[in-house]
Amino acid sequence: MPEQRVTGSSAGSMVEQLSAFPMFSQIQDPSWWEAVQAGRCLDIAAGTVVVRKGQPCLDFLLVVRGTIRIYETAENGREILLYRLYGGEICVLTLTHLMQGIPYTACAVAEDEVSVVSIPQAHFQRALAESEAFRTAVLFALSRRLGDVMQLVEQIAFQGLDLRLACLLGQRFGETNANRLKITHQELARELGTTREVLSRLLKTFEHRGCIRLFRGQIELVSPDALSSWMRKPPV
Amino acid sequence: MPEQRVTGSSAGSMVEQLSAFPMFSQIQDPSWWEAVQAGRCLDIAAGTVVVRKGQPCLDFLLVVRGTIRIYETAENGREILLYRLYGGEICVLTLTHLMQGIPYTACAVAEDEVSVVSIPQAHFQRALAESEAFRTAVLFALSRRLGDVMQLVEQIAFQGLDLRLACLLGQRFGETNANRLKITHQELARELGTTREVLSRLLKTFEHRGCIRLFRGQIELVSPDALSSWMRKPPV
DNA sequence: CGCGCTGTGTGCGCATTGTCACAGACGGGC
DNA sequence: GCCCGTCTGTGACAATGCGCACACAGCGCG
Numbered sequence: 417m418p419e420q421r422v423t424g425s426s427a428g429s430m431v432e433q434l435s436a437f438p439m440f441s442q443i444q445d446p447s448w449w450e451a452v453q454a455g456r457c458l459d460i461a462a463g464t465v466v467v468r469k470g471q472p473c474l475d476f477l478l479v480v481r482g483t484i485r486i487y488e489t490a491e492n493g494r495e496i497l498l499y500r501l502y503g504g505e506i507c508v509l510t511l512t513h514l515m516q517g518i519p520y521t522a523c524a525v526a527e528d529e530v531s532v533v534s535i536p537q538a539h540f541q542r543a544l545a546e547s548e549a550f551r552t553a554v555l556f557a558l559s560r561r562l563g564d565v566m567q568l569v570e571q572i573a574f575q576g577l578d579l580r581l582a583c584l585l586g587q588r589f590g591e592t593n594a595n596r597l598k599i600t601h602q603e604l605a606r607e608l609g610t611t612r613e614v615l616s617r618l619l620k621t622f623e624h625r626g627c628i629r630l631f632r633g634q635i636e637l638v639s640p641d642a643l644s645s646w647m648r649k650p651p652v
Numbered sequence: 653m654p655e656q657r658v659t660g661s662s663a664g665s666m667v668e669q670l671s672a673f674p675m676f677s678q679i680q681d682p683s684w685w686e687a688v689q690a691g692r693c694l695d696i697a698a699g700t701v702v703v704r705k706g707q708p709c710l711d712f713l714l715v716v717r718g719t720i721r722i723y724e725t726a727e728n729g730r731e732i733l734l735y736r737l738y739g740g741e742i743c744v745l746t747l748t749h750l751m752q753g754i755p756y757t758a759c760a761v762a763e764d765e766v767s768v769v770s771i772p773q774a775h776f777q778r779a780l781a782e783s784e785a786f787r788t789a790v791l792f793a794l795s796r797r798l799g800d801v802m803q804l805v806e807q808i809a810f811q812g813l814d815l816r817l818a819c820l821l822g823q824r825f826g827e828t829n830a831n832r833l834k835i836t837h838q839e840l841a842r843e844l845g846t847t848r849e850v851l852s853r854l855l856k857t858f859e860h861r862g863c864i865r866l867f868r869g870q871i872e873l874v875s876p877d878a879l880s881s882w883m884r885k886p887p888v
Numbered sequence: 889c890g891c892g893c894t895g896t897g898t899g900c901g902c903a904t905t906g907t908c909a910c911a912g913a914c915g916g917g918c
Numbered sequence: 919g920c921c922c923g924t925c926t927g928t929g930a931c932a933a934t935g936c937g938c939a940c941a942c943a944g945c946g947c948g
Binding site for chain 4: 849850867
């Protein structure tokens with residue numbers, strides 16, 4: 417794993433940071449916090465590949481800050497986003513590796529400046545055995561991911577790209593709470609598993625319909641209604 | 653849940669049957685077997701809908717015998733298989749429901765005559781807390797499913813139907829270890845998330861290439877090599 | 889045998905998506 | 919201002935997959 421470095425911040429301060437997340441603040445059991453203390457804290461630069469296809473990281477990862485994209489890749493360079501990992505979340509991909517022994521073929525890259533805690537397998541196992549709360553958290557995370565990815569299957573299999581794009585835009589605008597979204601067509605294409613050209617065309621039709629306005633590297637929301645009405649009734 | 657009935661077989665005999673599966677034979681802890689004993693044994697007729705969209709079953713399900721299809725549905729009636737549940741496996745879909753409280757929108761139907769054990773939530777929780785082996789089994793199952801479904805996403809997103817069909821056929825022929833497969837085009841279509849016509853056409857081209865021979869309700873494997881070579885190099 | 893049900897084959901039109909090939913257009917640095 | 923790399927727009931075309939319509943074939947059954 418290139419470009420990683422052990423951060424100056426101590427494991428102790430990690431405990432504080434983690435306590436801020438609702439998921440972990442529930443966990444009082446000492447074996448869990450010991451596991452965290454035993455973990456290495458890593459700062460990862462934006463764009464760094466955290467997990468590369470077929471080369472699993474053997475430790476249990478925990479995101480403290482920033483977001484990580486988990487995605488699949490095709491030979492021709494196309495990609496599709498599986499899900500995102502936000503601060504305070506657990507890398508269940510690691511789990512899949514740990515459990516099955518099979519290095520599963522997905523990739524993970526840091527989307528921005530990311531801090532993670534890397535917990536050795538032994539400590540993870542112990543925390544899992546001794547902390548009911550941690551166990552619940554892991555099961556929770558895992559089952560949520562499964563639900564996410566199942567939903568993704570449904571969308572890819574049955575919904576047109578236009579619908580999926582409309583939903584994605586709606587979601588993103590909702591998150592940022594702004595009417596300007598700083599993103600390139602290429603990035604959107606990578607997220608939806610398609611190509612830039614196709615996406616540009618779709619966006620253009622959205623613009624013609626008055627849903628959005630396009631700028632270089634940015635998309636402006638003009639009419640949320642027009643966008644969401646697209647989702648109900650794909651126009652001619 | 654219609655058409656279910658409590659089977660004549662006692663919970664005691666279930667324990668014996670479950671012990672036959674490697675996954676459960678590992679589990680010695682009493683709380684787990686108590687949970688099983690507390691569960692109801694149900695026999696389910698082939699074709700019965702076990703979990704309907706949006707109507708989650710609240711107990712924890714365990715398949716003893718038979719197979720269950722877990723799939724997504726679209727409005728227009730198309731379906732796509734997410735995965736199958738075989739004897740000795742755990743219904744992680746139930747888990748997703750139990751954990752999130754969200755009734756996740758997937759369906760499950762019995763493919764053949766199926767026996768399940770339905771374990772009340774409380775007993776499940778207790779077994780989870782007290783039995784390390786059971787915990788491991790659950791995590792194992794969950795992470796395996798996640799891997800499966802992720803792989804499915806990749807296939808749907810990036811591979812043509814012909815490839816996916818070829819793989820499916822290869823897999824099925826491998827499983828049954830026979831050169832005759834008793835399945836209709838419609839069923840294959842349901843599995844791959846497409847329509848019968850499209851599938852019939854694809855199968856026909858496979859037949860013309862000498863990979864298979866088609867009969868009413870059956871497919872005969874002619875040349876495994878021709879089929880598998882399709883996967884490497886899709887011909888003109 | 890004739891009837892009816894289910895499963896198949898197939899022709900055609902159409903919508904969607906992917907691919908290739910460019911031409912500009914914008915913006916940051918110098 | 920100019921240059922260059924990135925981002926975007928677009929046209930033409932191929933390939934894939936879908937939907938509809940309908941003919942017909944196999945099979946069980948009375």
